[in-house]
Amino acid sequence: MRRYRIWFFSLLFLAGVFWFAFANLPIQFAAVRDWRKFSTKSKTAMLTKRVFIERELGSLKMHPWAGDYYYGDGLGVNVDLALAPNSGFVFTWNGCLGLYDQNYGDVAESGGKIRLLFRLPNEGEGFEGIAPEFLPIIWGERHYLIPADGVVKFANAINAGFEPRGSNSGQFLLKRGDASKQVSGYPSLPSEYSEYLLRSPIKAEVSSVKEGHAKDSDRISIVLLNVGMLRSFKSASIGLTLML
Numbered sequence: 060m061r062r063y064r065i066w067f068f069s070l071l072f073l074a075g076v077f078w079f080a081f082a083n084l085p086i087q088f089a090a091v092r093d094w095r096k097f098s099t100k101s102k103t104a105m106l107t108k109r110v111f112i113e114r115e116l117g118s119l120k121m122h123p124w125a126g127d128y129y130y131g132d133g134l135g136v137n138v139d140l141a142l143a144p145n146s147g148f149v150f151t152w153n154g155c156l157g158l159y160d161q162n163y164g165d166v167a168e169s170g171g172k173i174r175l176l177f178r179l180p181n182e183g184e185g186f187e188g189i190a191p192e193f194l195p196i197i198w199g200e201r202h203y204l205i206p207a208d209g210v211v212k213f214a215n216a217i218n219a220g221f222e223p224r225g226s227n228s229g230q231f232l233l234k235r236g237d238a239s240k241q242v243s244g245y246p247s248l249p250s251e252y253s254e255y256l257l258r259s260p261i262k263a264e265v266s267s268v269k270e271g272h273a274k275d276s277d278r279i280s281i282v283l284l285n286v287g288m289l290r291s292f293k294s295a296s297i298g299l300t301l302m303l
Contacts, residue, residue, distance in 0.1 A: 093182075095179060105163045112141050112147065115146045116141075126235070130230060144168070147165040152186060154186055190209070192207040194206075198245075199240065202233070210248060213248075
């Protein structure tokens, strides 16, 4: 009886090890993922497109948005986006466990924005996907690609001092090599977002704190602030992040 018990717990332990290993495999090996993204055909197409992009980039000078961009933390998030007007784009997401996601396709410019036309499904869940539309922003000699719906987040990062960053690591796509370039003043954002950039800290008083509630692993409380007669703050308060 004791021998069977040892075998049972040994098998249970091995099953747990195999489950953990499978659950943490790079997604190209997980059966639940779209295998087309990691097929030989897709890999060949991406390598070919990358060659054409790099060749086109070598012939361009002072282009407002073409280039090789990166954002990430150097660990689980390492996103690379290379794009050129005629050759299209190649996107890869690498992490601690290898290649998490990749895609490629054409690009279209309209209304000052860059739209990615994906050849493969673009899933924006977990460690997958990339924004389908970007706003090119030039700040001094730096070139950023900001998601069309993430301009307020970019302004918040500037207000908090996270941008301009001093290294490659960051939350926004920055052209490779631009992290060492200095900037002055503020970037030129579309007029509807300009008031989100704070020229000086906002002085406010906490008027009241309402009862908080738990959400996932966070504790959320509603705080009422008295900012006086700041018109610019009132008109651009939606989405603005304050650090108390």
